[in-house]
Amino acid sequence: MDAELEHFKTAINLTEYMAFEGYVIDRHESCKNSIVMRHKASDDKLIVTRDRDQHWVYFSVRDESDNGSIIDFIQHRQGSSLGHVRCHLRQWMGNVPMTHYVSDVQPITKDIAAVVQALNKMPITATSPYLIKARLLSPATLGHPRFFGRIRQDTYANAVFPHFDQSGVTGYEIKNRKFTGFSSAGTKSLWVSHCKKSDKGLVIAESAIDALSHFECRPSEDRRYLSTGGKLNPNQKSLIQAAIKKMPKGALLIAAYDNDKEGEGYYQQLKELNEGWCSISWDKPPVHDMDWNEMLQSVKSIGQLP
Known part of the structure; x- marks a missing residue:
């Protein structure tokens, strides 16, 4: 050499x-x-x-x-x-x-390099057909500066949500009608919105789609958003704790989980991870077994929040 x-x-x-x-x-x-x-x-x-x-x-x-x-x-x-x-x-x-x-x-690592390369070939989108037509999210939400670059689209028109840890990109979720996947070379960590120093709240949801739906149902310019992409793994727990500790002490921590037994379990986990740092609440949809995207679709069908 x-x-x-x-x-x-x-x-x-x-x-x-x-x-x-x-x-x-x-x-x-x-x-x-x-x-x-x-x-x-x-x-x-x-x-x-x-x-x-x-x-x-x-x-x-x-x-x-x-x-x-x-x-x-x-x-x-x-x-x-x-x-x-x-x-x-x-x-x-x-x-x-x-x-x-x-x-x-x-x-x-070599694998993450492949993930980064694949992800950066996917265009940033605010017009995903799946998210707009099937999930009824608005282009204004998808294109909001809070979420710029956090939603991409692959060659199959799948919606793609990159995951991050403290070092950067680790992988990405892939979503479409009746399909959920994850980059084969990547690792699940957290999908996160952009953050501002002035933020007063942190919204945590099970999925990126639920986080975006919560933003659209409960608009706020001083909250940051993250999702886990399903059940928590041990690495995600430490990442969530780190995200909580980046908030000012006493800030609002909102659990935007489903209104069901599993959502309650996630909320109890989040309370433990919070360790009293933030003021925490479970903002659940008003109907049992409903998630925040179903809530959004219901809102759009009747034209108002219940």
Whole structure:
């Protein structure tokens, strides 16, 4: 292995180099383990991360053959020889300070890299046919800034909901009529909305669709939303506790669970995880066995909240 090339791959911050080449960070779509970079003068969209060997690596959302290290990035765009790349990077290292880049990203595994790559090829949507026609969610809700980038659509017109932990993307839920799936290479963590420092409430639902439905039935501009995608696993419990502790002490914690025995069980779990940090309530739909999306559909059929 060439020690100098290896040094380039690990020592040069690829987001910094891309900033030098005219790329800017899309902060709405980026997270701790994957940075979305867009070129100012073209539609080039790249995802930057670090692999388990600490190499800075990238892949293109537009071109599957365009991926690799900083060496590949330069050669793909300039057609340069390896010798030219060496000379260029020797001169560049440390001599071009930039401001619009990230200092570091969390390393990700090969499987999660595939998840991130697949997810970033899916367009963000506010017009999902399934969510609008079958679930009666409005485009205004799906396109609300609180949920920007948290709802995507794959090539089969499935609604896709990315999951995150403290490091970034871990996988994604897939929903459509009579179908629920999860990315095979991913891990279930939490679907989360965007957060604001001024938020006074946290809404937790069993599904992303229920969380969105609760927002539409109970509009609020100072609440953040998350869902577990079903039954809690041990990792999700710690993530929920961390999300609760990020709220101001005494803030409102709303359990938007189904009005049934299972929903009551989830509520009791949430009370234990809360540990008295927030003021907690179970905001259940008024009809037994109803969930929040069924509530939304009922509201739209009669034209008012009960």
